[in-house]
Amino acid sequence: MKNKYLREIKEKLLAYEITTTELNDILSDYDQMFDDGLEKGLSDQEVIDFLGNPEKVVRELSESYILKSENKHRYSNKIVALMPFLTTVTYVILGLYFDLWHPMWLIFLLIPVVAIISNARTNIIQTLTALSPFIATVTFILLGTYLNAWNPAWLVFLIIPVLGVLNSKDFWKSFGFIVTILMACFIYLYAGYAYNAWGQGALAFFLPFAYGILTNDIKVSFGKGLLVKITVVLSLIIYFVFGFFFNTWGYLWMIFLAIPMVSIIRYSGKNARLVALMPFISTIIFFCLGYFFGLWAISWIAFLLIPVVAIIKNA
């Protein structure tokens, strides 16, 4: 009963502009007050009558002060709107004066990153999961570019499913998945560095993968649909097979962008679809022009497609 009560308050609060900290604080207060009521010998229903039903509680909270916090969001929305401009200026300066066209194009990833952070409403793990593709891409590109460590730097992409599985409420399922991933990483790195057997070592990744499918956890991070699952499997297979046989580690990481893209196509509304896809499309255009044709100096223009498309769609 208590969990249902708290869940209803949470769901109703999420309709308002509210930060994760505020939300968790309110829920923890109601959790505590509920327990206090039970401790005083009241029944579940009596406690609810005493604290107020979720609808009234949230209405009072919103009337009291939550709506005031919209100002903060308006402020952060301004920063989000300014990000394309700020990143473009920074990128041009870094490119012209320090010749850092590549890899400083990564700065454009700040646009979606800042938007995700400023709109973070749910818990920290969910926010980190949303940010994980960007964190992984930046780490991967920097390690690859400066240390030429494309392999094993790609392992960083594993933080995406790891963070995804941490959202699961089932501790042991998450624990098992993380342990199998760590084991696979260890086997892969040991086989690679000790015996130069990267190919055989990579087979270890079937362990977490099989575990994820068996426990149905793979869907936690990549959506529920079969189509998305197939994309995950195909991306992994293509990345590994082409990597080992044709040494495509340096650029075929883009295949992983297909996972969120398929997910967006499958689950987002028609209107928001193109806008949501643009960061990925821009990254692909930018990277291909730069990597294959050496056009780093101008290919960053592809990122301007993100705000341009958003403006056109919202106009």
Add this chain to the structure above:
Amino acid sequence: MNSQFKKGIIEMCVMSLISEKDMYGFEVIETLAKEIDVNENTVYPILRRLTVQGFFSTYLSSTGIAAPRKYYKITATGSEKVKEYQEEWSTFLKAVFNILGGNKR
């Protein structure tokens, strides 16, 4: 009674109670409910707003093996506000009684 007016009075009572002793959320609601027909769902939002406005600070304290409770404590700004409210309220009440004829001079 006008609900906004009642809310204002409840706010004043909440501040006054906490200025006397530190209290946890449920305790505030329970104490108020003994005296006034309080609309319970308004108390916590008031506690929260007054904390955000800096009239209360909070701290965690546990008794025995129970999970720690969040206690509300009046701040210096809060104490000043309580004094201000008490003076305003007593002047207001005097005036109301004068008008209603309940105050014998």
